Amino acid sequence: MTQLIPILTIDGPSGSGKGSISKRVSEQLGWHYLDSGSLYRALGIAAIKHKVDIDNEGALVELISRINLEFKRTDQGDWGVLLNGEEVRSLLATEEVGQLASKIAVFEKVREGLLAKQRAFHIMPGLVADGRDMGSVVFPNAAHKVYLTASADERGKRRYKQLIEKGINANLSDVIQDIEQRDERDKNRATSPLVVPKDAVYIDSSHKTIDEVVQQVLSLLKNK
Numbered sequence: 659m660t661q662l663i664p665i666l667t668i669d670g671p672s673g674s675g676k677g678s679i680s681k682r683v684s685e686q687l688g689w690h691y692l693d694s695g696s697l698y699r700a701l702g703i704a705a706i707k708h709k710v711d712i713d714n715e716g717a718l719v720e721l722i723s724r725i726n727l728e729f730k731r732t733d734q735g736d737w738g739v740l741l742n743g744e745e746v747r748s749l750l751a752t753e754e755v756g757q758l759a760s761k762i763a764v765f766e767k768v769r770e771g772l773l774a775k776q777r778a779f780h781i782m783p784g785l786v787a788d789g790r791d792m793g794s795v796v797f798p799n800a801a802h803k804v805y806l807t808a809s810a811d812e813r814g815k816r817r818y819k820q821l822i823e824k825g826i827n828a829n830l831s832d833v834i835q836d837i838e839q840r841d842e843r844d845k846n847r848a849t850s851p852l853v854v855p856k857d858a859v860y861i862d863s864s865h866k867t868i869d870e871v872v873q874q875v876l877s878l879l880k881n882k
Contacts, residue, residue, distance in 0.1 A: 661799070664689070664784040666879065667792035669855060670806035672840045673813025674757075675863050675871065679806060681737055682872045687786065687879075691729050691737070692779040694789030694796065695759060697772050699750045700727050700741045702758030715765045716796035722771040734813055751824065753836070760840050761791075767847040790844055793855030802879055803858035806871070814866045815839050 666683065671678045677693055684691040694748030701833055703716060704710070704725055711716045728740040739747040748754060762768055769791075773797050779785055787796065793803035808816075821828040844852035854860060863871050 663780055663782055664802070665780060665797055666784075666786045666804070666875075667797050667800045667855065667858075668786065668788040668804045668875070669790055669792050669794070669805055669839075669852070669858065670788075671790070671813065671844065671852060673817045673837055674806045674808050675868065676759040676788040676806045676817070678868050679863075679871050679875060680786045682868065683875050684786035685731075686876060687784060687874070689784035689786050689873055690779055690781060692776060692785060693729065693739075694772075694776055694787060694792060694793075696729075696739055697725070697727055697751050697775060698759035698763050698768075699755045700725055700739075700746065701772070702769070703741060705745060705751055705758065705762075707744050712762055714873075715767055718762060718765060719771045722768070722775070725775070727775070741773055749819075753821070753826075757836075760843055763770040764843065764847045764849070769777045769780070769795075771847050791850040791854045793858050794853055795850045798855070803855050804875055805854045805858040807860075808860055808864040810834060810838050810841065811846050818861075 668676045668680045671823060681691060697774050701721060702712065704713050704721050705718065708721060710721055712718065729739045730740065732738045738745055739750055773796060779787065792802055813836060813838045814830065817837065818828055818830045818833045861871060
């Protein structure tokens with residue numbers, strides 16, 4: 659039955675805007691939303707909470723069974739993220755947790771363990787899933803696929819702006835360097851590396867607004 663449920667995957671590197679685009683597209687379509695990166699970040703938070711060594715692949719896999727992540731629209735119209743019923747959106751956005759997630763994601767058994775949790779979001783009326791291997795590994799048969807990217811400098815500037823707006827001290831050159839290091843880890847890891855999925859539409863958002871990209875993505879769905 660799942661093959662009858664529409665799905666749109668939006669993959670891309672850190673800072674490409676895939677989260678913002680995916681949320682807006684899911685809102686306009688009335689579909690469910692999955693931020694797969696938040697699952698890895700949630701696992702990082704759980705590891706800290708339960709004092710699990712992030713280099714211990716077996717312990718991380720065991721910890722996956724204790725994670726339940728939900729994405730819900732709030733009364734204010736934005737998105738809340740619940741980890742085992744607790745709002746953790748602010749924690750998920752920290753650089754520390756982002757670094758943990760990037761390191762955790764290199765473990766093959768961890769990625770395998772999170773597959774079922776990701777695929778469980780594929781329910782009616784449809785799903786918009788963003789991440790780094792949504793169209794290539796998690797939902798390879800998705801009818802609609804997008805690969806969204808931007809230059810490392812542009813992605814670094816976006817991330818820097820987000821951090822400053824949240825009151826978090828940051829250095830632009832350090833943020834750009836972090837982006838580039840994450841790109842290298844994601845592209846060169848042995849399991850589920852960051853690639854342009856087969857049949858995906860390639861979009862460079864370096865010089866485009868969020869609204870322009872949203873409309874381009876929605877047009878792709880209408881025309882396919």
